[in-house]
Structure formats: structure tokens, C-alpha cells
Amino acid sequence: MSTTAPDSPTGRADLGDLAAALAGAQVVVCCGSGGVGKTTTAAVLGLELARRGQRVVVVTIDPAKRLADALGLTGGLTNEPARLDLDLPPGSRGELWATMLDTAATFDGLVRANAPTAEQAERILSNRFYRNIAGALSGTQEYMAAERLHALHRDDRFDVVVVDTPPTRNALDFLEAPGTLARFLDHPLFKLLMMPTRRGMKVLNVAAQPVLRTIGKVVGGDVLADAIAFFQAFDGMETGFRDRADAVMTLLRSDVTRFVLVAAPQRDTIDEARYFASRLASSSLSVAALVVNRSTPTFGTPTVARTRANAALWANLDELVATSEAEHAQLGDLVRDVDPAPVCWVPMLSSDVHDQSGLDEIRRLLFGPEPGNG
Ligand SMILES: Nc1ncnc2c1ncn2[C@@H]1O[C@H](COP(=O)(O)OP(=O)(O)O)[C@@H](O)[C@H]1O
Numbered sequence: 001m002s003t004t005a006p007d008s009p010t011g012r013a014d015l016g017d018l019a020a021a022l023a024g025a026q027v028v029v030c031c032g033s034g035g036v037g038k039t040t041t042a043a044v045l046g047l048e049l050a051r052r053g054q055r056v057v058v059v060t061i062d063p064a065k066r067l068a069d070a071l072g073l074t075g076g077l078t079n080e081p082a083r084l085d086l087d088l089p090p091g092s093r094g095e096l097w098a099t100m101l102d103t104a105a106t107f108d109g110l111v112r113a114n115a116p117t118a119e120q121a122e123r124i125l126s127n128r129f130y131r132n133i134a135g136a137l138s139g140t141q142e143y144m145a146a147e148r149l150h151a152l153h154r155d156d157r158f159d160v161v162v163v164d165t166p167p168t169r170n171a172l173d174f175l176e177a178p179g180t181l182a183r184f185l186d187h188p189l190f191k192l193l194m195m196p197t198r199r200g201m202k203v204l205n206v207a208a209q210p211v212l213r214t215i216g217k218v219v220g221g222d223v224l225a226d227a228i229a230f231f232q233a234f235d236g237m238e239t240g241f242r243d244r245a246d247a248v249m250t251l252l253r254s255d256v257t258r259f260v261l262v263a264a265p266q267r268d269t270i271d272e273a274r275y276f277a278s279r280l281a282s283s284s285l286s287v288a289a290l291v292v293n294r295s296t297p298t299f300g301t302p303t304v305a306r307t308r309a310n311a312a313l314w315a316n317l318d319e320l321v322a323t324s325e326a327e328h329a330q331l332g333d334l335v336r337d338v339d340p341a342p343v344c345w346v347p348m349l350s351s352d353v354h355d356q357s358g359l360d361e362i363r364r365l366l367f368g369p370e371p372g373n374g
């Protein structure tokens with residue numbers, strides 16, 4: 001049975017509009033609140049782009065095994081991209097890879113790649129402050145997501161990176177990753193700790209600094225000593241970190257990046273989506289497409305006349321149509337916010353998306369049957 005969204009003044013994309021919105025993309029960022037189908041959408045977009053002959057990597061922050069299962073990755077998702085077994089049109093050079101952002105592993109890799117010597121890298125990696133605290137510092141996850149995006153975008157194995165953002169309001173904080181990094185590196189504590197080495201002193205004399213003496217009393221001398229050792233070992237590496245953060249900013253603002261907003265027809269997710277749209281707008285970025293997932297399916301206008309015998313069926317249908325119309329009305333403001341982006345309606349399927357054929361069903365609803373094949 002085919003499901004079509006009703007014609008509506010509140011926006012509906014034709015098949016092909018979403019593909020057009022993604023044409024030429026090297027980075028696709030999916031955003032929306034939790035549970036709307038963001039991870040599923042990221043996987044579906046990756047699948048479609050691979051079918052169109054692109055070598056795609058989907059990077060998720062979702063530790064849920066569902067995506068790994070849906071994609072057929074029995075080993076689960078890891079920080080290292082894994083290639084999926086796809087049933088692609090013959091002759092297609094498309095590939096689909098998937099990876100999960102592991103903040104700690106990404107940070108470790110960066111330290112190894114950027115420390116001037118292996119010994120300095122080891123000093124940082126084995127530092128207790130680094131092991132226990134660095135990953136938990138505010139902004140670290142967003143910052144590592146930006147670093148990861150930078151690395152995957154430059155990776156010769158991939159043409160397109162599809163990013164599944166965290167289901168939080170600060171999901172778009174990585175748009176300000178350089179700001180986040182600057183906050184980290186320009187933190188008064190960091191500056192204070194770095195100062196003595198900048199002045200050429202070999203050993204920081206904690207006792208000589210009244211502020212540090214106080215901090216030491218509060219957090220414990222060992223913790224402070226670890227933090228100092230960490231920041232000192234980190235000295236000199238900030239420049240590379242800043243440069244990459246700037247490069248990511250430029251990438252996100254360039255015309256090879258597309259933001260796809262995902263919402264479901266419920267008040268709270270619509271409000272979140274409107275928040276994301278305004279957040280993008282305030283960074284002078286626009287929404288490339290809006291996917292309204294889990295909408296109420298309607299089945300077109302039946303060709304059978306109403307009779308007493310099928311009255312119950314008709315009542316059921318009338319209810320679906322009324323619900324669907326209410327959903328379209330509810331989405332009106334969001335649709336206007338993202339105008340002229342195409343709005344793609346995906347109905348609630350009869351079951352969860354737990355395998356590639358489920359993903360493919362959504363793919364066909366968004367893009368039509370066999371792109372690139374005919
Ligand atoms: N159109 C749909 N119909 C039915 N189930 C869906 C649909 N889209 C997503 N799901 C299911 O809803 C759940 C949440 O989807 P997910 O993509 O993980 O959401 P998010 O990443 O936004 O939290 C998953 O179990 C997924 O299989």
C-alpha cells in the first residue's frame with residue numbers, strides 16, 4: 001500500500017526535492033530533538049547518497065545498538081569507520097560506512113597525532129587529570145565532534161560525511177567549536193597554569209601562587225599537580241587545535257554543507273526544531289530540508305462509496321485525515337521558518353526500523369523507488 005501525505009498549503013516536497021537539496025553536499029548535518037528519528041534519517045540519507053554513487057560515512061553519537069543493528073553491523077559501531085554490506089545497483093561505486101563518535105578515543109588520537117614527541121604524547125595520555133577530567137570538561141564532546149568531522153571530511157575514503165547530532169539543545173554548539181576551544185584554552189585557570197612555563201620557569205611553584213594555593217586546598221594538591229602537568233604537556237599544541245577548529249567553522253558555513261532538520265508532529269519536537277532553525281539563522285545558516293517523521297499516514301481518497309457496511313472504515317479514515325490535517329496545521333510555523341526548504345513527510349511505519357529493509361522503506365518514501373538506476 002502506498003502512503004501519501006495530503007496536499008496541504010503548509011508545505012510538501014515533491015519526490016526529487018530532497019535529492020536536489022542534497023546535491024553537491026560534502027557534509028550533511030541532521031538535527032532535531034531526541035526520538036524524532038534523527039539517527040534513522042541520517043542512516044537513510046547515507047544510504048541514498050551511497051546508492052547515488054557516493055562514498056558516504058555516517059557519524060553518529062548514538063551509542064544505541066539500534067543503528068548498528070539496522071545497518072547490519074553485528075560488531076556494533078566504533079570510533080573507526082566500518083564499511084557496510086549494501087545491495088547497490090550493479091556498477092555503482094557507492095559505499096556506506098558508519099562510525100560512532102568516541103570522545104575519549106578521538107582526544108587520544110589527536111594528542112598522539114599532534115604532540116611534538118611520542119614522549120610528550122605519553123605524558124599527556126597517562127596524566128590523571130587528562131584521563132579523568134579532560135573528557136568531561138564542558139564543550140569537549142562538541143569540540144571532538146568538530147575535530148572528527150574535520151578528519152572525516154579530509155579522509156580520501158569518503159566523498160560525503162553525514163552527521164547525526166546529539167539530541168540536546170546544545171547540539172549545534174559545535175558551530176561555535178572554535179569558541180568552545182577558546183573558552184577551554186583561554187580559561188583563566190589554564191592561563192594561570194601556563195604562565196610560569198611561558199616565563200621560562202621549569203617547575204611551577206604552586207606555593208608561590210596564592211590562587212593556586214587556594215585551589216589546591218579545595219581540590220587537593222594531587223589533582224592540582226596533575227592539572228598543571230597536563231596543561232604544561234599540552235603547551236604548544238593549541239595552535240594546531242585552533243587552526244583545525246577554524247577550518248571546521250569555514251566548512252560548516254560553506255556551500256558544501258547542508259543542514260537537515262528532523263521533527264515529528266508533536267508540539268515539543270516542533271518547538272525544538274524551531275529553536276534549531278532560529279539557531280542556524282542566527283549563524284546566517286539555512287535549513288536545506290525539513291523531514292517530518294512519524295506523521296499520520298493517509299491513504300488518498302478511496303474509490304469506494306460510503307455505505308452502511310463500510311461505515312466503520314470510513315469513520316476510521318475520516319479520523320486519520322482529520323489528524324493529518326491537524327498535524328499539517330501544527331507544522332505551519334516551522335514550515336514557514338524554513339521556507340523555501342522542501343518539507344518531506346514520512347509516515348509512522350507499522351513497525352520499528354530495525355534492518356536495512358526498514359531503512360530502505362523510508363528511503364523510498366523520501367526519494368522514490370530506484371534513483372540512479374533508471
Ligand atoms: N517513520 C518511522 N516509523 C516507525 N518507526 C520509526 C520511524 N522513524 C524512526 N522510527 C523508530 O523510532 C525510534 C527512534 O528513532 P531514532 O532514529 O533512533 O531517533 P533519534 O535518533 O531522533 O532519537 C527507533 O526505534 C526507530 O526505529
Ligand SMILES: [Mg+2]
Nearest residue numbers: 038039040062
Ligand atoms: Mg539518535
